[in-house]
Amino acid sequence: EPEVTQTPSHQVTQMGQEVILRCVPISNHLYFYWYRQILGQKVEFLVSFYNNEISEKSEIFDDQFSVERPDGSNFTLKIRSTKLEDSAMYFCASPRAGTLRGEAFFGQGTRLTVV
Amino acid sequence: GQQLNQSPQSMFIQEGEDVSMNCTSSSIFNTWLWYKQEPGEGPVLLIALYKAGELTSNGRLTAQFGITRKDSFLNISASIPSDVGIYFCAGQGGSEKLVFGKGTKLTVNP
Numbered sequence: 001e002p003e004v005t006q007t008p009s010h011q012v013t014q015m016g017q018e019v020i021l022r023c024v025p026i027s028n029h030l031y032f033y034w035y036r037q038i039l040g041q042k043v044e045f046l047v048s049f050y051n052n053e054i055s056e057k058s059e060i061f062d063d064q065f066s067v068e069r070p071d072g073s074n075f076t077l078k079i080r081s082t083k084l085e086d087s088a089m090y091f092c093a094s095p096r097a098g099t100l101r102g103e104a105f106f107g108q109g110t111r112l113t114v115v
Numbered sequence: 116g117q118q119l120n121q122s123p124q125s126m127f128i129q130e131g132e133d134v135s136m137n138c139t140s141s142s143i144f145n146t147w148l149w150y151k152q153e154p155g156e157g158p159v160l161l162i163a164l165y166k167a168g169e170l171t172s173n174g175r176l177t178a179q180f181g182i183t184r185k186d187s188f189l190n191i192s193a194s195i196p197s198d199v200g201i202y203f204c205a206g207q208g209g210s211e212k213l214v215f216g217k218g219t220k221l222t223v224n225p
Contacts, residue, residue, distance in 0.1 A: 106157035
């Protein structure tokens with residue numbers, strides 16, 4: 001199965017601090033997504049990113065969130081000023097190489113704990 | 116917004132039994148996906164369905180894309196202990212995002 005890798009696996013941060021979550025998506029793919037999962041709940045869409053631009057975002061993805069592809073391979077999600085309710089698993093995902101959408105493959109996730 | 120109703124919420128079965136779970140929606144989806152998630156891990160794709168009426172198997176797993184495009188089911192035959200986990204359905208409509216169900220937590224007793 002194609003691999004999406006995420007770092008760190010776990011991050012603890014103080015409320016109000018900025019965090020950056022990193023993802024290395026399936027190689028040579030232009031489509032990336034970020035999802036989050038609050039403990040015990042369903043997976044929720046945050047944002048999709050295609051060809052270095054946000055193509056779709058949810059109402060969760062407010063001004064505190066941003067995404068970028070700083071070096072052509074890594075894909076980052078930044079939360080500017082974390083809140084307690086940002087504590088969740090954050091997953092990066094990517095479709096299968098050669099396709100634009102559909103079979104999204106997820107990374108192992110970053111567990112963000114805001115204290 | 117689009118929502119998926121997934122049932123049952125949890126299942127407790129004996130090893131060797133067959134399992135069935137389903138998802139329904141008030142909205143039409145173009146793609147249905149079924150994922151399995153184990154504790155501390157990301158969702159792992161099991162089956163992808165792209166056409167209304169499509170029936171697809173992956174080993175002991177079988178899933179169908181409903182004719183109305185508003186529902187899908189997943190069956191697991193002859194369950195084994197490693198089938199334990201949370202199973203999520205996910206639908207994709209006219210945009211990139213996947214809409215997930217709330218999951219079915221499966222427990223298999225040896």
